[in-house]
Structure formats: structure tokens, C-alpha cells
Amino acid sequence: MRARRINSALGGAAVLALALTACGTADVGGTGSGDDNGDGGDTITIGVKYDQPGLGLDEGGTPVGFDVDVATYIAEELGYSADQIEWTEAASANRESFLQQGTVDMIAATYSITDERRDVVDFAGPYYVAQQDILTQAGDSDINGPDDLEGKVLCSASGSRSAHNITEDMGIDAELREAGNYSECLELLNNGTVDAVTTDNTILAGFAAQNPDDFRMVNNPFGEERYGVGLPAGSTERCEEINEAITKMWEDGSATEYLNSAFGETDFAFEESTPELDACA
Amino acid sequence: MSAQTVLFDVPGPRARVRNTLYTVLTVFLALIGTAVLYLGFNRTLSERESPLFSAQTWAVNPQGQWAADKWEPFLRPDTWTGYVIPGLQNTLTAALTASVLAVVFGLVFGVGRLSEHWWIRVPSGAIVEFFRGIPLLMLIFFTMALPIVAWQLFDIPTGTFQVSALVAVVTGLTLYNGSVLAEVFRAGINAVPPGQGEAAQSIGMTRTQTLWTILIPQAVTSMMPAIVAQLVVLLKDSALGYIIAFPELLRSFTLIATRESNVIPAAIICALIYIVINVSLSRVAIWLERRNSGRGRSSARPAAANGAPAPVREGAGGLPTPSGTAAEPGVGDTATESRTEEEPGDGDDPGPGKGPGGSGT
Amino acid sequence: MEAFLSNIDRVVDGFSWTVRLTLFSALFSFILGILLTAMRVSPVPLLRGLSTTYVEGVRNTPLTLVLLFCGLGLNSALGLSLADSVALDVFWWGVIGLSAYTACFVSESLRSGINTIPLGQVEAARSLGLTFTQNLRLIVIPQALRTVVGPLGSVLIALTKNTTVASVAGLGVQEASREMKLMFDQGVAPVLPTFVGFAIGFLILTLPMGYFFGWLSKRVAVVR
Numbered sequence: 001m002r003a004r005r006i007n008s009a010l011g012g013a014a015v016l017a018l019a020l021t022a023c024g025t026a027d028v029g030g031t032g033s034g035d036d037n038g039d040g041g042d043t044i045t046i047g048v049k050y051d052q053p054g055l056g057l058d059e060g061g062t063p064v065g066f067d068v069d070v071a072t073y074i075a076e077e078l079g080y081s082a083d084q085i086e087w088t089e090a091a092s093a094n095r096e097s098f099l100q101q102g103t104v105d106m107i108a109a110t111y112s113i114t115d116e117r118r119d120v121v122d123f124a125g126p127y128y129v130a131q132q133d134i135l136t137q138a139g140d141s142d143i144n145g146p147d148d149l150e151g152k153v154l155c156s157a158s159g160s161r162s163a164h165n166i167t168e169d170m171g172i173d174a175e176l177r178e179a180g181n182y183s184e185c186l187e188l189l190n191n192g193t194v195d196a197v198t199t200d201n202t203i204l205a206g207f208a209a210q211n212p213d214d215f216r217m218v219n220n221p222f223g224e225e226r227y228g229v230g231l232p233a234g235s236t237e238r239c240e241e242i243n244e245a246i247t248k249m250w251e252d253g254s255a256t257e258y259l260n261s262a263f264g265e266t267d268f269a270f271e272e273s274t275p276e277l278d279a280c281a
Numbered sequence: 282m283s284a285q286t287v288l289f290d291v292p293g294p295r296a297r298v299r300n301t302l303y304t305v306l307t308v309f310l311a312l313i314g315t316a317v318l319y320l321g322f323n324r325t326l327s328e329r330e331s332p333l334f335s336a337q338t339w340a341v342n343p344q345g346q347w348a349a350d351k352w353e354p355f356l357r358p359d360t361w362t363g364y365v366i367p368g369l370q371n372t373l374t375a376a377l378t379a380s381v382l383a384v385v386f387g388l389v390f391g392v393g394r395l396s397e398h399w400w401i402r403v404p405s406g407a408i409v410e411f412f413r414g415i416p417l418l419m420l421i422f423f424t425m426a427l428p429i430v431a432w433q434l435f436d437i438p439t440g441t442f443q444v445s446a447l448v449a450v451v452t453g454l455t456l457y458n459g460s461v462l463a464e465v466f467r468a469g470i471n472a473v474p475p476g477q478g479e480a481a482q483s484i485g486m487t488r489t490q491t492l493w494t495i496l497i498p499q500a501v502t503s504m505m506p507a508i509v510a511q512l513v514v515l516l517k518d519s520a521l522g523y524i525i526a527f528p529e530l531l532r533s534f535t536l537i538a539t540r541e542s543n544v545i546p547a548a549i550i551c552a553l554i555y556i557v558i559n560v561s562l563s564r565v566a567i568w569l570e571r572r573n574s575g576r577g578r579s580s581a582r583p584a585a586a587n588g589a590p591a592p593v594r595e596g597a598g599g600l601p602t603p604s605g606t607a608a609e610p611g612v613g614d615t616a617t618e619s620r621t622e623e624e625p626g627d628g629d630d631p632g633p634g635k636g637p638g639g640s641g642t
Numbered sequence: 643m644e645a646f647l648s649n650i651d652r653v654v655d656g657f658s659w660t661v662r663l664t665l666f667s668a669l670f671s672f673i674l675g676i677l678l679t680a681m682r683v684s685p686v687p688l689l690r691g692l693s694t695t696y697v698e699g700v701r702n703t704p705l706t707l708v709l710l711f712c713g714l715g716l717n718s719a720l721g722l723s724l725a726d727s728v729a730l731d732v733f734w735w736g737v738i739g740l741s742a743y744t745a746c747f748v749s750e751s752l753r754s755g756i757n758t759i760p761l762g763q764v765e766a767a768r769s770l771g772l773t774f775t776q777n778l779r780l781i782v783i784p785q786a787l788r789t790v791v792g793p794l795g796s797v798l799i800a801l802t803k804n805t806t807v808a809s810v811a812g813l814g815v816q817e818a819s820r821e822m823k824l825m826f827d828q829g830v831a832p833v834l835p836t837f838v839g840f841a842i843g844f845l846i847l848t849l850p851m852g853y854f855f856g857w858l859s860k861r862v863a864v865v866r
Contacts (some may be wrong), residue, residue: 051536091526153728158814178814180524183539184714193718210542255779288764288782289774303686321720346719411788414848416803417840419817423837426826433832525808531707545719547851548711552703559702616643
């Protein structure tokens with residue numbers, strides 16, 4: 001009977017929908033996280049950015065960048081070899097919940113240590129102290145600091161505080177053009193639609209490294225963003241292990257090496273001294 | 282044949298000259314437009330060093346968007362396996378899940394609006410009108426913010442549950458398109474001649490039985506083209522997931538564009554993929570419409586529920602337009618609306634039939 | 643709710659941009675839509691082809707992508723600027739993108755309206771010696787417009803809601819939904835009242851439109 005056919009078709013479709021949702025989200029450029037590699041040993045799941053050149057950018061299957069190198073080093077110090085690491089994309093919005101739900105074991109994804117975040121997650125590190133800086137076109141020599149942005153057009157990614165730091169907190173009268181993300185900003189800067197892009201200098205340098213001849217870092221940094229390794233709340237012991245690993249990473253020169261390989265081609269004057277570590281809670 | 286010659290006579294010598302003139306003019310304008318786009322994206326329009334009509338200006342600029350290495354990524358298999366296909370998979374997952382849920386939502390609330398009990402009818406109507414009247418993007422933002430709402434209202438600590446981007450997209454698409462479909466179903470049920478329902482009841486069927494065995498099957502069949510048209514809207518709207526970093530097709534292409542700095546090639550190929558999918562879906566809608574009209578005995582004629590831009594009335598003979606079948610659902614996104622906006626004359630529901638509807642993005 | 647009401651000026655400012663986006667886009671998309679329809683039924687095959695390609699292409703592309711193309715492609719890569727200040731520049735590009743997209747739906751509605759005009763009328767007009775343009779202007783378009791008042795109303799309502807996309811896709815127009823997202827993120831007011839407040843704002847815009855066009859379509863309906 002037709003009615004029954006339609007009803008059962010609907011039922012079947014509902015089952016299909018549930019099955020589809022259960023499959024979850026396909027990894028764009030990911031390594032198929034979530035399932036074990038089947039090598040028998042323990043694995044560690046680490047959340048990094050997948051869309052941040054120089055820090056964590058997906059390169060056809062595995063992420064690469066400074067954050068990724070740091071995370072690999074730390075994991076090795078914790079006793080995991082590189083092939084025991086499972087990478088997962090940790091977008092800014094879901095970092096806390098990933099840690100709280102145990103989706104990941106740790107996060108190294110331009111994750112600034114703040115008091116608000118410390119209420120819900122633990123931090124080891126910082127492994128690097130980034131600062132806010134400005135990126136301009138290579139030929140632009142007018143802009144040498146935030147004060148020069150008066151009357152210029154500044155790009156900010158939507159939801160970011162960086163541009164407001166300049167226009168509101170510093171009271172500089174720059175026009176804002178809002179873009180969806182920083183790669184859109186770089187596109188706008190490259191075309192001369194905006195005069196400058198501002199955010200963490202590491203992020204800027206990562207983009208600049210893709211086309212080192214087109215962009216110039218102002219290297220007049222202000223403020224500070226202390227990148228920590230995010231851990232689930234109550235991981236004091238692991239936090240201490242990670243802090244040791246971070247200290248060792250800076251002492252044996254690995255950190256500088258990583259920074260060099262990520263940003264060496266740019267004029268970004270990155271920090272070369274060991275950051276001052278916070279005590280583990 | 283007649284399709285082209287309805288609005289004008291067979292061109293005589295002067296008209297032919299005029300038409301040729303128009304053609305030449307159009308070609309000229311189109312060439313200028315294409316040239317501006319070509320040179321602009323070639324970066325030789327505004328910042329060129331050579332005169333406009335020199336080979337250097339027109340050669341493919343390696344810095345511009347037409348350079349071969351900007352397109353080369355799309356020839357590499359890993360671009361497709363690493364980005365495009367997973368993105369497409371996510372788009373289809375979100376769209377399919379939301380389609381099914383939206384149909385269920387639409388049936389529940391479409392039927393709910395026709396209920397005899399006011400305490401079902403009124404809330405159903407309110408829900409449908411509410412979700413039809415507000416932008417999809419707001420629904421997605423709000424769904425994403427639900428953990429904060431739970432914290433602010435019920436002191437549930439943030440992080441107790443999270444709303445993934447997929448859930449937010451699917452929820453938004455379901456609520457919005459489900460409300461539109463509810464109106465489609467309602468119009469479809471209303472379009473079934475009342476005699477059928479009366480006949481069913483006179484042979485002792487309950488109202489529920491009548492609804493599920495007589496009315497809904499006919500409504501679904503007659504409204505199939507409108508339903509498919511709405512599903513095309515839904516699929517296209519899933520691209521809004523890009524905004525909340527749901528890794529769907531459009532976001533895959535922005536990731537490619539970030540990596541290869543080839544915005545324009547990425548945008549063009551992305552658009553082509555969407556167009557191919559949506560055009561094929563629309564073809565399904567047209568095929569369904571034809572199949573339906575061929576059957577001829579469907580008593581719930583969509584035209585009856587349609588009112589305004591009805592497909593050609595039987596026998597009356599309308600103006601066929603080029604490329605369109607007369608019975609084509611025609612208005613794409615708005616097909617749904619045209620069907621729902623106008624109440625059939627015998628609609629017994631006093632509720633407002635003309636709420637805010639409309640296609641999504 | 644008090645926290646939301648104390649920010650009412652931001653809400654009103656957001657909606658003022660929404661309304662402006664809607665009005666200008668509605669105007670331009672209506673004009674472009676009529677033009678596309680006229681091209682689609684014109685005697686010149688090339689114009690018909692162009693119109694069909696445009697409508698089928700843009701209609702099946704997500705609006706987000708259309709606006710990204712306007713913002714990153716035309717505005718930025720081509721360096722076409724429409725106003726001196728950034729806010730107005732992105733606004734006008736938003737209007738262009740929305741108009742280009744909405745015009746397809748206007749055109750499709752009009753075409754389906756033309757379909758309802760009995761063949762005999764047009765043939766009669768031609769036998770009186772009316773040219774194509776006269777036929778279109780005096781016989782076809784006036785009747786087609788009347789039949790599609792309802793669908794055009796739906797297109798307008800969809801447009802109103804679609805203006806929200808202009809806040810994100812490479813443009814960042816300061817319209818209502820962006821204001822809402824900012825208020826969520828900055829925590830100036832609890833989320834639920836903010837959402838309800840903005841939802842009511844949109845309903846105030848869209849519900850009367852729906853009723854008005856419903857009333858109008860009945861009033862101007864062509865009786866056959």
C-alpha cells in the first residue's frame with residue numbers, strides 16, 4: 001500500500017540520518033583521528049590547529065608547524081614516539097571542551113594562558129611568549145608601530161580582540177575591515193584593500209612565511225600572549241613533566257631550531273630565550 | 282519552435298539586422314567584462330607597467346590568479362582526497378541528515394497546524410512562523426551558544442556538553458527548512474479535495490487513519506517537486522557552516538586557498554561543484570513533476586495549492602518560455618513559497634497562511 | 643532582558659544596516675531581475691543563452707560563495723572600491739552580491755508569471771502589430787508582475803534574512819546578526835534574551851511583509 005511505503009520510506013530515511021550522524025564529521029585534511037593505528041602501543045591524542053601556517057597547518061594528511069614540532073618533542077619526552085601521536089584539529093572555539101571531554105590528551109594550538117581558562121583547564125608552559133604585532137605589505141615603510149595606524153585600514157578576523165586592542169584600548173583611530181579569518185585578511189592585505197593586519201606575531205609570521213617577499217613584519221610588538229600546553233583539569237603531574245620537557249627543549253636548542261624552520265625565511269625577530277614557566281597548579 | 286516565437290514575429294530583414302546588432306553589442310560588452318576580470322585577477326589591470334594593448338599586459342602573469350601553479354593543486358590527487366572529498370562528504374552528511382530531520386519536522390508541525398485541537402494547532406503555528414521568519418545564521422549562532430545559555434540559565438557549568446559545528450549546522454538547517462516544509466505539507470494536505478477525507482471518514486476511518494493513509498500520501502506525492510526544491514535550498518545553505526568552521530565543501534576550498542594562495546581558482550572550482558550538484562537535484566525535481574503530471578489522476582493538483590504562478594493550467598495553454606517545460610516547478614527556491622503562500626480557496630484553517638517564508642541563502 | 647535593553651542602541655544600529663541592505667538590494671535585484679527576464683524571452687538567442695547561464699549558475703551557488711567572490715574577488719583582488727570609508731565600501735559590495743543573487747529568484751518568479759499568461763493574448767497583441775518590447779511592456783510584464791506578487795514577497799523576505807550573510811563572507815557588514823554575535827561573544831547581555839530580542843526584530847521586519855504581500859497579491863490578482 002502506498003501509504004505504508006511512504007511511511008516506511010520515512011522510517012528508513014530516519015535510520016539513515018541517524019547512521020550518518022553517528023559517522024560524524026569527515027576529517028578535512030586529517031589523518032582520521034579517533035581510531036587507533038592498530039600498532040598495539042599506547043597513543044596520545046594531541047589537538048593542534050590545522051589552518052595556521054607556520055604553527056599548525058595541515059599538509060596533505062599530517063599537520064606541520066611550530067606548535068606541532070613542540071607537541072612532538074613533548075610527546076617524545078613523555079615516552080611516545082612520533083607514530084604514537086594522533087593529531088586532531090582543535091579550533092579555537094572547541095579547545096576547552098575537547099580537554100574536558102577527553103577528546104584530546106593535550107592541546108598545543110596557539111592556546112594563550114589566561115586566568116579564565118585556568119578555571120576550567122590546566123596549562124603547562126608557556127612554551128612560547130608571543131606578542132601582538134602588525135604585518136604590512138613589503139613595500140610599505142609608513143607603518144612602524146600601532147601609532148602609525150591612525151587613519152589606516154586594519155583587518156581583523158571576526159571574533160578576535162587584537163584589532164580592538166588597537167582601536168579601543170589604545171584609542172587609535174583606524175578603520176576596521178572584518179574578515180572571516182586571517183587568511184582572508186592576508187588576501188585583503190596582499191591586494192592592498194587593507195593597510196595592515198594585526199594579531200599574534202607568530203600567526204602573522206606564519207602567513208608571511210608563505211610569501212616572504214610580499215609582507216613585512218613591523219617587529220614593534222606589544223602586549224603578550226603566553227602559549228601554553230592545554231591539559232585536562234587536575235593534570236598537575238603531567239604538567240610538571242611537560243614543563244621539564246619545555247625547559248629541555250629550549251636548553252638543547254630544539255626550540256630555536258623549530259622557530260627557525262617555521263619562520264626563518266621571514267624578518268620576524270622571534271624570541272630566543274627560554275620563557276619563564278608558570279608553576280603547575 | 283513556438284517557444285521562441287510567441288512574443289515576437291519571425292524576424293524579417295530589418296529585425297534580423299537589429300538582432301545581429303544586438304548580438305554584436307552583447308558580445309562586445311561581454312568581452313569587455315571578461316577582459317576586466319581576466320586582467321584584474323591577472324594583476325595587470327591597475328598595477329600594470331606596460332600599455333594596455335601589449336602582449337606583456339595580456340600574458341598570464343605568474344603573480345596573478347591565472348598562473349598555472351595556482352591551478353596545479355587541483356590536478357593533484359591529494360588535494361581531492363585530503364580536502365575536497367572529505368569536505369563534500371561533510372556537506373552531504375549535514376545536508377542529508379538535515380533533510381530527513383526537516384521532513385520529519387515538517388510533517389509533525391504541518392499536520393500539527395491542521396489539528397482539531399487548538400492546543401496543538403496554535404503552538405505548531407507559532408513554532409513554524411518563528412523559525413521561518415528568522416535568519417538561518419542566527420539559528421546557527423544560537424545553537425553554538427547553547428552551552429552558555431545552559432550556564433546562564435541553569436548554572437550548568439560550561440563544558441558539560443558541547444555543540445559541535447555539525448550539530449549546529451544540522452539543527453539550524455532542520456528548524457528552518459523544516460518550518461518551510463511544514464507549510465508545503467499543509468498546503469499539500471489542504472489541496473486534497475475535501476470529499477476524499479469525508480469519504481474516508483464515512484467508511485469509518487479515524488481522523489489519524491485518514492490523515493496517514495489518504496491525505497499525507499497524496500500531499501507528499503503532489504508536493505514532491507516543491508520538497509526537492511527546498512532540499513536544494515538546504516544543501517546550498519549548508520555552506521553557511523563555513524562561518525562556524527564546520528569542515529564542509531566551502532571551507533575545504535578556503536583551506537586550499539590558504540595553502541596555495543589561489544582564491545579565485547578555488548572559488549571557481551567550488552562554485553562549479555555546487556552548481557553541478559544543485560542542477561542535478563533540480564533535474565530530479567523537474568522529472569518528478571513530469572512524472573506526476575503524466576499520471577494525471579493525482580487529485581491534489583499542485584496547481585490548486587499554488588494560486589499565483591501556477592504551472593500552465595490544463596487546456597488553457599500558457600506562454601512557454603525557452604528552456605523551461607511548461608510544467609516545470611519553475612521558480613526554484615521560490616517554488617516552495619509560491620505553493621505555500623497562497624491558501625487554497627477551501628482551506629479551513631483560519632490561521633495566518635502568509636507568514637514570512639522564503640528561500641534561504 | 644534589562645542588560646539587552648540597555649544595549650538597544652546597538653540593536654537598532656544593527657537593524658538599520660539590515661534594512662538599508664534589504665532596501666537597496668531589493669531595488670537593484672528587481673531591476674536586474676526584470677532585465678534578465680526580458681533577455682530570457684527576447685528574440686536574440688545570445689541574450690537568452692546569457693540570461694539562462696547566469697540564472698542557473700548564480701542560483702545554484704551558495705550565497706556565501708557569491709559574497710566571498712564580491713568581497714575577496716571583485717573588491718579586493720580587482721581593487722574596485724565603491725566608497726571611501728570601509729563601512730560603506732563593504733556595504734555596497736554586500737548590496738551588489740545580494741542583488742546579483744536575488745535577481746535570479748526575481749527572474750525565475752517573473753518567468754513563471756509569464757507562463758500563466760494565455761497564449762492568445764500575446765498572439766492577439768502581435769496581430770495588432772505590437773513589437774517585442776511593446777508586447778513585453780504593455781501586455782506581458784504588467785500581468786506577470788500581478789501574478790507573482792506573492793512569490794516576489796517571499797523573495798523579499800528571503801532577501802531580508804539573507805542580508806545576515808553579508809556580515810561574514812569576506813565583507814563584515816555591521817548588520818543585526820553580527821551585532822548579535824558580538825553581544826554573545828562580549829558577554830554584554832545573557833544569550834537567550836539577546837537571541838529572542840534579535841529574533842523579534844527580524845519577525846517585526848518579515849511578518850508584516852508576508853501579510854502585506856499576501857494582501858496585495860489577492861488585491862491585484864488577474865481574474866481569468
